[in-house]
Amino acid sequence: GENVEQHPSTLSVQEGDSAVIKCTYSDSASNYFPWYKQELGKRPQLIIDIRSNVGEKKDQRIAVTLNKTAKHFSLHITETQPEDSAVYFCAASKGGNKLTFGTGTQLKVEL
């Protein structure tokens, strides 16, 4: 089955800096790659997603890039703010099947 690896597990940045979280996946048939943000004790919420026919997608301060050949995708957050502090999960799926999640990255934005 699909295996998703996510790095780093923790990430501390200064407010205003950029943060990058990377994921690799194993199943070349995977074609949908969402990113979720989870605040403590709350449900994961989708922040951005990308499909395999697109190499990059941006939404304000957040961007995701996908390299299908290398089977990796990354989340980029620019101009980080304290409210960006949370756990971020990447995931992969094919054709709407089950999402396989990475192990999560605890992002801490320090003042």
Added chain:
Amino acid sequence: DSGVTQTPKHLITATGQRVTLRCSPRSGDLSVYWYQQSLDQGLQFLIQYYNGEERAKGNILERFSAQQFPDLHSELNLSSLELGDSALYFCASSGGTGSDTEAFFGQGTRLTVV
């Protein structure tokens, strides 16, 4: 509000007991997924149902079972509970298996086994 409803929000029970967690998917969503999140852990996939049928199975224990009913709500049954079963259990729903659609998560059920 994601449109996915999970009940109850909190559940405290004793070891050896059996509990049922309920999930109502978003209107129109045919797929329901169950995930387990232990303290400081990631999201572990348990099982997926699509339109009433089991579609995919993860590392779900034999003591756990699930089903999806004709009205598309789903229940996760956990039996012979152990302390290690204490976790947040999330339900998510999406449009189906044939399309790449976003999965929406419910608020979760926090299960505490004492």
